[in-house]
Amino acid sequence: MYRKADKGWLKHCDFTLIDAICLQAAYIAAYFIRQGILWPYASQLFRNMALIFLFIQIFVTFFGESFKNVLKRGKFKEFTETIKHVSLIILIAAFYLFATQKGKEYSRITLVTTGILYVVASYIARIYWKKYLLTRGLEGKGKRSLLILTSKGMVEEVVQNMLNKNYERFHIIGVSLIDADWTGRTINGVAIVTDKNGVAEYVCREWVDEVFINLPKDMPLPQELMDDFIEMGVTVHLKLIEMGMLKGQIQHVERLGSYTVLTSCINMASWRQAFFKRAMDIAGGMLGCILTGILFLFVAPCIYIQSPGPIFFSQVRIGKNGKRFKLYKFRSMYMDAEERKKELMNQNRVKDGMMFKIENDPRIIGGKRGIGNFIRNYSIDEFPQFWNVLKGDMSLVGTRPPTVDEWEKYDLHHRVRLSVKPGITGMWQVSGRSEITDFEEVVKLDKEYITEWRMGLDVKILLQTVRVVLDRGGAM
Structure with missing residues (x-):
């Protein structure tokens, strides 16, 4: 068995x-x-x-x-x-x-x-x-004996691959060719023990635990042989596709409906990692909401005095896999900021208009020395997003969510930014924050975060965020 x-x-x-x-x-x-x-x-x-x-x-x-x-x-x-x-x-x-x-x-x-x-x-x-x-x-203790069934054109590659990457799980006892009789030869030190006609008898006679079948795409599978092996109680491994043929960093085999499929993706979180990340988001979101309430007592009067109107600013953003949600901030700009944005597009420091950042933005409440600039410098305006984190729209760490008009300009490779929940902070924010003016560099850093993600990386980015904010290294 x-x-x-x-x-x-x-x-x-x-x-x-x-x-x-x-x-x-x-x-x-x-x-x-x-x-x-x-x-x-x-x-x-x-x-x-x-x-x-x-x-x-x-x-x-x-x-x-x-x-x-x-x-x-x-x-x-x-x-x-x-x-x-x-x-x-x-x-x-x-x-x-x-x-x-x-x-x-x-x-x-x-x-x-x-x-x-x-x-x-x-x-x-x-x-x-x-x-x-x-x-x-x-020494071979506890290892399972494996027979390789392949073709003459693939035999060297298959044997070498199995010798290099079986991590001592198997003892390769021999090779059988389905399209030639090379019995007696050796390939990389492994003997060719039989041909297609004698392989069933060999498996029956010798101590074979498992058979690995790796054939070219244009060669039909030996269905009768496979049935014979299974009838004898021998385990059959059938190559579906070689790992690495798809670009995904993570690849594993699973069931999808009635099919056996190779799943490939840029990264994969185990349920334990997902649990920990969400638990950290909930804990951080609750703490952040409490701090937001305290900050509200001091920030709200200052905002209202300098620019009467709502204390909070909300805007539709694009989240994970295109999900739309309302993002909240303390309002740091005058009420007509969105209307004036079109007039200022020619001053945008980010190439291709994929994001919007300008020097000395005149829409900020109070100018350089006003409350708007103060809460942006110390990222206080971002604190209401802890409510988004608590709701599950965002995470503490992730990629920054684009606006709808920014998202509509995305090329195919930009979409990778939307494969995870957006975050209050992220890799590109702590790597240069507002000083980065090339959107492709932002995408590169975001992709690096997604590909290399682990819980330790989130903790590292959170600690770096605190340092960068206190250093006033540019607004989030």
Whole structure:
């Protein structure tokens, strides 16, 4: 019976268990260094914190996908991943102690020492466990035997590809050609063991777990042979399309209706990543709405005194996949700003009019020293967008949503900006903000964000945004 490769964190439950042991060992050692107690489990305080550590470690491993591609990581990459994993666990533990007001009961020195010892122990354990697993794989233990069925024109390429990229999952026992009899020859060290006529008998006689069929597009599939293999209990792998033929960075096979399809896309978020991003948006949106309410008390009178009218400005913007929504801001311009925009288009600093930015915009309330310029310099005008984030129209980090007239000018490659939720801030804002005048550069940075997206990148951009705003590096 075919055993499907494990997915997700269960795939590396061995690493998870070893990591948990390293954490507990590090905590015991740190407690001994600080308190001089060799067996601290007698202490109720220690047992409680040890249990909290265990829960946090499992939580971070599961949601953070800490051991994804662990067997393919080099030593330096493993070291950086270990530091990130441990740092997150220690930070969450510190936050827990602060939030529950139990910080006085636990030594901060013990917490820091635990983190340092944990990094060392976990890193060494990962390296040696990977070495053991790879050695075990090279010796052939636990590997499945695979027979390759292909054509004479493709045999070298297919064999070399499988040798390079099977990650020690299979032991390739031989090759069978469907359109020639080269029995006895070797291709890249792998023997051609039979031809089409003898392959069924070979599979029946020899120890073959699985067969991989890779044929040219113009060659019919050997349906009868495939049925025979399955009848014998042998697993059949049939090539659909070679990974890399489509441009998408992420490619995986799934079911679509009654079809088996290769799905390709620019990036893909797991449900855990999507959950965390939305949770961060909700938390940030709630905090931002509270701050918006406080700012309203000070900003609203200033706006109304200098330019009587609505305090908030709303405008239809284009969101993810073309969805239209109303974006909200504190009004920083006079009431006729949109009408005057056409008159000022010749001063636009952005090429092709794909965005609108001009120096010393006369539509801003109060000019250079007015309230409009002040709230724009410090991005205070953007705060009402936290309501958009809370509603789900926007995210804290993403691409900036275009206006309807800007969107109508988009070329095909510009549409990539709309493949994610728009954000209050983003990569191009922290990379130059209003100083960027080439829209293609904006698209390039947005595409880089979408392609390389991960939760850590969002956190990095948020921190950079705070720094840029405080430096008054140009309006958002």
